[in-house]
Amino acid sequence: MKQYRKTVNGTTVFYQDPLVLDGKQIFNPSEEQIKAAGWEEYTPEPSEEYQPTYEERVVELIRQRYSIDDEIAILRQKETKADEYATWYAYCEQCKAEAKT
Numbered sequence: 001m002k003q004y005r006k007t008v009n010g011t012t013v014f015y016q017d018p019l020v021l022d023g024k025q026i027f028n029p030s031e032e033q034i035k036a037a038g039w040e041e042y043t044p045e046p047s048e049e050y051q052p053t054y055e056e057r058v059v060e061l062i063r064q065r066y067s068i069d070d071e072i073a074i075l076r077q078k079e080t081k082a083d084e085y086a087t088w089y090a091y092c093e094q095c096k097a098e099a100k101t
Contacts, residue, residue, distance in 0.1 A: 003041070003044065004034055004035075005040060005042050006038050006040060015034065017029075019033060019037055021036075058095050061098060061099060062091070062092060066088065066091070074088045
């Protein structure tokens with residue numbers, strides 16, 4: 001998706017829909033309309049490599065062994081399959097510890 005910016009009173013402003021042109025709002029304007037309103041296309045500088053949050057990393061690790069459906073089944077049968085629940089719980093705690101490092 002193309003991105004646009006312009007300078008207004010010495011400040012860089014980034015384009016967001018809708019485009020206001022001659023006091024009218026234009027939703028989904030064409031590239032020509034955007035450029036005619038003084039916006040210039042730009043490519044943002046690449047940011048540092050994405051690092052998942054702690055919570056995202058924990059889920060990523062858990063999903064290596066258990067799907068969401070697996071977890072729901074384990075939680076639903078917590079009382080009748082205590083050993084399976086204990087195994088799952090220990091694995092989740094292990095994932096949390098690994099995500100912290």
